[in-house]
Amino acid sequence: MDFDQADAVNQAIRLLSLRHRARIAELLAPHGLHPGQEALLLELARTGPMIQAQLSEALGVERPSVTLMARKLEAAGHIRRSSAPGDQRATVVELTDGGRALTDQVKQLWCVLAQETVAGLSAGTVAELPGLLRTLARNVDTRHPHRRRDDAAPGPRPEDPPA
Amino acid sequence: MDFDQADAVNQAIRLLSLRHRARIAELLAPHGLHPGQEALLLELARTGPMIQAQLSEALGVERPSVTLMARKLEAAGHIRRSSAPGDQRATVVELTDGGRALTDQVKQLWCVLAQETVAGLSAGTVAELPGLLRTLARNVDTRHPHRRRDDAAPGPRPEDPPA
DNA sequence: TAAGATTAGTTATGCGGATAACGTTAGGCG
DNA sequence: CGCCTAACGTTATCCGCATAACTAATCTTA
Numbered sequence: 493m494d495f496d497q498a499d500a501v502n503q504a505i506r507l508l509s510l511r512h513r514a515r516i517a518e519l520l521a522p523h524g525l526h527p528g529q530e531a532l533l534l535e536l537a538r539t540g541p542m543i544q545a546q547l548s549e550a551l552g553v554e555r556p557s558v559t560l561m562a563r564k565l566e567a568a569g570h571i572r573r574s575s576a577p578g579d580q581r582a583t584v585v586e587l588t589d590g591g592r593a594l595t596d597q598v599k600q601l602w603c604v605l606a607q608e609t610v611a612g613l614s615a616g617t618v619a620e621l622p623g624l625l626r627t628l629a630r631n632v633d634t635r636h637p638h639r640r641r642d643d644a645a646p647g648p649r650p651e652d653p654p655a
Numbered sequence: 656m657d658f659d660q661a662d663a664v665n666q667a668i669r670l671l672s673l674r675h676r677a678r679i680a681e682l683l684a685p686h687g688l689h690p691g692q693e694a695l696l697l698e699l700a701r702t703g704p705m706i707q708a709q710l711s712e713a714l715g716v717e718r719p720s721v722t723l724m725a726r727k728l729e730a731a732g733h734i735r736r737s738s739a740p741g742d743q744r745a746t747v748v749e750l751t752d753g754g755r756a757l758t759d760q761v762k763q764l765w766c767v768l769a770q771e772t773v774a775g776l777s778a779g780t781v782a783e784l785p786g787l788l789r790t791l792a793r794n795v796d797t798r799h800p801h802r803r804r805d806d807a808a809p810g811p812r813p814e815d816p817p818a
Numbered sequence: 819t820a821a822g823a824t825t826a827g828t829t830a831t832g833c834g835g836a837t838a839a840c841g842t843t844a845g846g847c848g
Numbered sequence: 849c850g851c852c853t854a855a856c857g858t859t860a861t862c863c864g865c866a867t868a869a870c871t872a873a874t875c876t877t878a
Contacts, residue, residue, distance in 0.1 A: 622666075
C-alpha cells in the first residue's frame with residue numbers, strides 16, 4: 493500500500509477517534525462524567541456486578557486504568573466496590589441506585605451520539621458499520637492477537653531501512 | 656435508533672480508537688515516539704514549516720497540546736522552533752534533518768499499520784473506508800460544526816451573547 | 819493615536835490510558 | 849505441608865489531550 497492511501501486510512505481513524513471522544517465529552521460533561529467512564533457504567537449495566545479484572549477485559553483497558561476510574565466513580569457515588577466473597581484479592585464492582593439512574597441517562601446520550609455519528613449514511617451502511625469497525629479493531633488488536641494468515645511472519649520485516 | 660444499535664456503533668468506534676492507538680504506540684516505541692507525535696511530524700513533512708496555530712488546526716488538537724508536544728519533539732531534536740518573521744507572537748515549527756529522516760521511517764510504519772488495519776477487506780471497501788470514516792468524524796465534529804440540517808442559522812445568532 | 823478586541827503562545831491542572839514495580843492472596847504441585 | 853507461580857489490585861510515573869486563565873503581540877477602529 494502506498495503512503496497516501498495508508499495516510500488516508502490512519503488519519504481518518506485518528507480524526508474519528510478524536511472527534512468522537514470530544515463529542516462524548518461534551519455530552520457527558522453536564523452529568524459530571526468524563527469519556528471512558530460511561531463505558532464502565534454501561535458495561536456494569538449490561539453484565540451486572542463484576543470483578544475489576546473482568547471489567548478491564550471487557551473495556552479493553554489495562555487494570556490500573558480500571559482502578560483509577562473505579563475509584564473516582566465510587567467517590568462520585570455511582571458505583572460500589574466490595575471485596576469478593578471467596579477471593580480476597582478480587583474487588584466486585586456494581587452500580588448503586590444513583591449510578592443506575594445516571595446510566596439510564598447515559599444510554600440516551602449514547603443513542604443521540606450514534607445517531608449524530610451516522611447521519612447521512614444509508615441504512616445498509618449503518619447496519620454494516622459496527623462489523624466493519626470491529627474487523628478493523630480486531631486486525632490491530634494487541635491484547636488478543638489473533639492469527640492473521642498472511643501479512644507478516646512474526647519476525648522482523650524483510651528489510652529494515654535504518655542504515 | 657435503539658440502544659443496542661447505538662451501543663454497537665459507539666463501542667466499535669471506541670474499541671477501534673483504543674486498539675489502533677495501541678498498535679501505533681507499539682510501532683512507534685522503538686523510535687522513541689509516542690502516539691500523536693507521529694501526526695505532528697507527518698504534517699510537517701506534508702506541508703512544510705508552519706505556525707503552531709496552523710498545526711493545531713491541521714492536527715485537530717488544541718493549542719496547548721501542540722505546545723507540549725512540540726517542546727518534547729524539539730528536545731528530542733526532531734523539530735526546530737523559531738519565532739516567525741513579521742509576527743512576534745507566532746512560532747514557526749519545522750523538521751530538522753534528523754526529524755525528516757525519522758519521519759521517513761514513520762511513513763513506513765504508517766503503511767504497515769494501514770495494511771494491518773484493513774487486512775481481509777475488499778479493495779472496494781478499503782477505497783471507500785477513508786471517506787466513510789471522515790464522514791463519521793465530520794458528523795461529530797465540534798471544532799468546525801457544520802450544519803447537518805438547517806438546525807441553526809449560519810449567520811448571527813438570534814440571541815446576543817451576554818452584552 | 820489611543821483603546822479595545824483578536825490572535826499566538828504558554829502555564830496549570832485534570833482525566834483517560836499505558837507501563838513498571840510492588841504487595842497480597844489463590845492455586846498448583848512436589 | 850511448604851514452596852512457587854499465577855492472578856488481582858494498587859501505586860508511581862509518563863504521555864496525549866482538554867479547559868481555564870494568563871501574557872504578549874497584532875489588528876481594528878473610533
